[in-house]
Amino acid sequence: MSQTAPRYHFVDISADIVDANKPNPGLVSGLERKFREYADKWYAETRRDSSITRILSNENYLRVIELGTPVIPLILKELQSRPRPWFLVLRVLTKNENVGRGYPGNFEKMAEAWINWGRERGIIK
Amino acid sequence: MALSNKLDRQLEDLWPNLSSEGYEVKSIATERYNCIAFAADDPSVNWWPAANEADGYWPISQREVSLACFKEAFASLRYEECGDGLEKDFEKIAIYVFDGLPTHAAKQLPDGRWKSKLGFEEDIEHNSVKAIEDEVCYGKAVLYMKRPISNG
Numbered sequence: 001m002s003q004t005a006p007r008y009h010f011v012d013i014s015a016d017i018v019d020a021n022k023p024n025p026g027l028v029s030g031l032e033r034k035f036r037e038y039a040d041k042w043y044a045e046t047r048r049d050s051s052i053t054r055i056l057s058n059e060n061y062l063r064v065i066e067l068g069t070p071v072i073p074l075i076l077k078e079l080q081s082r083p084r085p086w087f088l089v090l091r092v093l094t095k096n097e098n099v100g101r102g103y104p105g106n107f108e109k110m111a112e113a114w115i116n117w118g119r120e121r122g123i124i125k
Numbered sequence: 126m127a128l129s130n131k132l133d134r135q136l137e138d139l140w141p142n143l144s145s146e147g148y149e150v151k152s153i154a155t156e157r158y159n160c161i162a163f164a165a166d167d168p169s170v171n172w173w174p175a176a177n178e179a180d181g182y183w184p185i186s187q188r189e190v191s192l193a194c195f196k197e198a199f200a201s202l203r204y205e206e207c208g209d210g211l212e213k214d215f216e217k218i219a220i221y222v223f224d225g226l227p228t229h230a231a232k233q234l235p236d237g238r239w240k241s242k243l244g245f246e247e248d249i250e251h252n253s254v255k256a257i258e259d260e261v262c263y264g265k266a267v268l269y270m271k272r273p274i275s276n277g
Contacts, residue, residue: 043245046244046245047139047244047245047246048139048140048243048244048245048246048262048263049228049244049245049262050159050160050161050173050228050229050230050242050243050244051173051190051226051227051228052159052171052173052175052180052181053173053175053176053190056175056180082156083156083157084156084245085156085171085180087179087180088177088180091177091179100179101178101179103170103179104170104178104179104180104181104182104183105162105170105171105172105173105180105181105182106169106170106171106182107156107157107170107171108156108157110179
């Protein structure tokens with residue numbers, strides 16, 4: 001039996017990427033709380049999985065996509081502390097398929113590529 | 126995680142057979158590689174036939190989460206199907222399936238025990254394939270493959 005990649009349906013994201021260097025406590029704290037909740041549940045529910053298909057189709061992982069582009073700086077900061085496979089979410093939110101593409105399965109190199117991508121655009125320090 | 130006593134209660138909660146079958150923790154937790162890469166002796170990247178090639182290294186062009194595709198991938202490493210049990214001068218892998226889909230691979234040690242990388246968790250050595258069989262995630266070992274140790 002084969003397993004096909006999940007299809008994603010999400011609303012059009014019109015908000016600009018949040019500037020992580022510009023304080024906006026209300027927005028950031030609410031977003032951070034949601035992101036932290038989904039990320040922690042994702043970690044807990046997939047920590048034993050070796051199946052990347054299952055890891056990337058976990059409900060909490062997909063909910064991070066629903067948070068839209070403002071969550072990008074938080075994901076990049078998360079990658080700075082641990083190279084978990086946030087790459088599908090980043091590809092969907094940024095519509096950029098090329099970052100880290102030369103390192104299939106190498107989460108450390110892919111994380112590094114995305115962190116550099118964020119730094120070059122001033123999204124993270 | 127206490128490596129000193131070679132056990133991890135959190136792992137035992139996730140895999141109920143571990144404590145009765147016997148195991149030892151052999152590494153720290155890491156996302157650097159997964160069980161398939163570990164069974165293929167490549168602890169540098171994550172192996173998986175992910176739909177997007179960036180999400181997992183895969184040694185063959187066919188990318189499908191199916192037992193046939195996993196068998197083909199290990200065949201590309203000169204493994205062929207065999208029975209369980211220890212065979213002199215051969216190394217073996219076991220592929221686990223849950224709900225019809227491959228979930229995990231373990232590699233046999235020269236003494237007949239097995240080694241596995243557990244998701245984002247640690248590497249362990251376990252006394253049997255049953256030690257990490259379950260009803261919620263890995264399922265059961267259904268396919269064994271071997272290759273001569275000299276070819277490794």
